[in-house]
Amino acid sequence: MVTKKRKWLALCTLAIVLVILIFLWIINKGQPAEMQGTLNVTLVILSFFAVIALMLFIFFGEIFNEDGSMQKSEIIIMLTAVICIIQITLAFATYSFKQLDFENNSLQKAKETFATMSSEMLTDNFALEQVKICDEISSMYIVDGKNIVRDSTDKTQIGQSVTVDPLKSYRFPNGDVTVVMDISEAYQNKMVSKILLDLLTVLIASIILTIELVIFAIKFIEDKFADKSKIVAHHSYNMVGYVRQIAFFFYFASRMATTFIAIIAKDLGGTFFGFQGNVLAGIPQSAEFLLTCVAIFVTSIIIEKKGWKLSFVGGLVIVALGTLMSAFSTNITMFILSRGVVGLGYGFCWMTLRNFALFTVNDKDKAICFAMLNAGIYAGMNCGAVLGSVLADILGYGPVLLIASALTMVCIVAVLGLENATYQRPKIEIQKLKKITNEKYNFRYMLHAIFFVILMIVPSCIIGSYLGYYLPIYFTDIGKSTSDIGRSQLIYGLIIVYLGPWLIKWLNKYPNLFRWNIAYNVIFSLALIAFGLMGGFVPAMIAVLFLGIADSFGFVAQNNFFLNLEIVKRLGESRALSYISIIKKLAEMLGPIAFGLSFMGGSFTGVAVLGIIFLIAVALYALVTESGNQFRRKESL
Known part of the structure; x- marks a missing residue:
């Protein structure tokens, strides 16, 4: 058994090295032609020595516990460290070549000036x-x-x-x-800083990709050789354990174009029902959010009747089709339609992944499932956004959309071997649903939910368009590259993936969800106001930083608070999850429109106004609702 595990780990390791090799080779295509050959040879040589070192570690290292299980931490650290050495060494080589290239170009321009x-x-x-x-x-x-x-x-x-x-x-x-x-x-300092930033961005993205692939490989091998006789009767479905990897692959492929969708819409120009300019650039994303809402309730029905695979695989096919349509769109109307198709498919996939939590058997597994889902989503978005932005600078927007469409279809292969489970509503939940039709809601409970949705959830959803819509247009207007846009999303994702778990521990330790939600909305409101007052590239990135901090705990605090509202609890778990999902997507649809209108204020005044409106909404909610007192009384019991 141990020998077979070693062989499978060696095979998976070779596959991981090959994937990283291809990833870095693609990145190298963005370097000057005279540098690519040397960098590729360097990459192959480094990979050769890395494979030898990893094979020695796998076949002769102490990587198993006494019970035959794999020492996951040691394997992850070793494989990641060796592969990272390849990436760091290549980064230094690239920097040296770029520095030399800069000096040669400077000398050549100086000679041309002197000759003139x-x-x-x-x-x-x-x-x-x-x-x-x-x-x-x-x-x-x-x-x-x-x-x-x-x-x-x-x-x-x-x-x-x-x-x-x-x-x-x-x-x-x-x-x-x-x-x-x-x-x-x-x-010279400006160019050197840009080179180092580009290399650091690619390095971080490739490290994240390596870690996710190593975690997937270990999980796959452990499940392949697991003793089926020891599995307890009441356990979460096996595919729940792969939610992180499934989310990573899907978001890696489907979000490669996220940094330049608004730019494409703006470049296509024209009008759509009177909308034009920067406001028009936000319509395609609003179309995505609108069609995502359509898929939410349909997904729940499909999962209950046919299982999760149909909704997820069907969603992948629709996303791939919409992305393909986006690549060949020649006018704004067709582009908006194509993004609507993407949104429909995304809704099926996104809601299927969120419903994985319903296949768990207890609250502990459910919490782990949500944590792994978020880690996979933002790790995938980080890698996809970085690769997509780098490729866009090299190949253009159209080819990147074609690659994203192809990779989305490849995701289907990743789920074919997993079990297809259907969701069965618990009897208690069914009884609640029957009872709810004959029970009048308490008006105060209804009011609490309405206030929370309008004053807290809606602003938090609109703010998401700052990263996905406003920054791409703003950075383009001030002369920044697509890579800078990808870098902003990388910073945001890194904070959520790595700072989020630490903040969630504090949230669990001090579970006053009312205060956490107030802090969440206040942080992102102040971030918008600060950027609106100062403007500029650095304040924009600082706002991204604070938005990441807010979202790293805000998503969990908001979801838990909403699901614990009395009127929401009466709906049952699965229906409540669908309601909050559709509310958020409808609110997100308003984001590009709100930020599009902010451009009309001139300078950054419109962004500051949005921040002030959101801050007033927080203050209003804190004054008029008694939800905070409700939760305090609950905690004191």
Whole structure:
């Protein structure tokens, strides 16, 4: 048994290394052509030595416990560490090549500038300030044999003696004088920072991808060799244990285009029922959210009648079809229609994954299921957004949409081997549903739910469009690349995946859900206000940071608070889950429209106004509702 596990682990490890190899090879396609060959050879050599090291570890290392189970932590750390060494080494090699490429390009531009001006220097009407200087050069001056400045773009230097640093400038002799061009340190630092940011972004995304693949491999091997006779009668379905991996693969494929959907809509232009410009750019995402709502209740029915596989696989096919339509859309109407198709398929897949929690047997398994689902979703979104944004800069938007469509179809293979379970409502829940039709709701309970939905849930859903709609358009307007958009989503996802579990522990330790929800909405409202008052790239990224912090605990606090409202509890678990899902998607549909209108305010005033409105809503909710007192009384019992 142990020998077979080693062989399967070795096989899975080879597959993981191959996937990472392909991932990094694709990333290398974005480098200059003269660098790609060397980088690819370096990648192959590093992978070869990594495979040897991993095989020695797998076949000769102590990776099993006394009972024959695998030492998961040690295996994850070792495999991830070795594969990360490949990525870090390649990143350093790429940085060295990029630095050398920058220096060569700077020298070449300096030579071209000198060649242009050398013939003109002999004329009487030559003026140095008329020479066009490239960004790589900060200043240019002409010195004689004694290093006295005869002419300069900086007139204060003329007549002064200067010391020329050969490491920080280019010198071109021309008769009895020398033309000196100083290398721009500001531009050089800017380019180096951009190179390091790009490499760091890819490195983090590839590490996340590695970790998710290793976790999946270990889970797969353990289940393959599990002793079926020891499985207890009452246990959660096996496929629930794969919710993280399923969510990761789906979101990795389907969210590759998330950074530039609004940009495509804006570039297509035109009008749609009177909407145009930045407001029009938000309509495709609103169409996605609207069609997602259509799929929510249908999904629950399918899962109860035919099982989860039909709704999930059907959703994958629809998402792939809609993404394919998006790639070939030639006008805004067709593009909006295609995104609506994507939203319909996404609704089936998203709601199926959320319903995995219903296949658990106790609250502990349910909590673990939701935690794993969130980890898979945001890890997949991180990797997909980064890869999609990098590929968009290399290939363009259309090819990335085609790749996303193909990868979405590949996801079907990942679920074919899993069991197809149907959801059976508990008898207690069925009795509640029958009773609810003959019972009048308490008006106060109804009021609590309405206030919470309008004043708390709706703003928290609208704020999501800041990341998916507003930032892509804003970053494009200020000259940032698609990679910068992907980087903002990476920061957001990393906070949720890694800070979220720690904050959730605090939430469980101090379970005053009313206060947690107030804190959630206050944080993202203040983040919007701060960005609206300052504006700029850095404040925009800081707002993303605080939005990630808020969402890392806010999703759980909001869901738990809503599901514990008295009127909601009477609906039953599955129906309540459907209600909150459709409420959120309808609210999310308003997000692109709200932020689209914020552009009309000019500057960043509209964003600040949105933040102020959300903050007023929080204050109003805290004043008019007694939900906080309800939960405090419950905790004191």
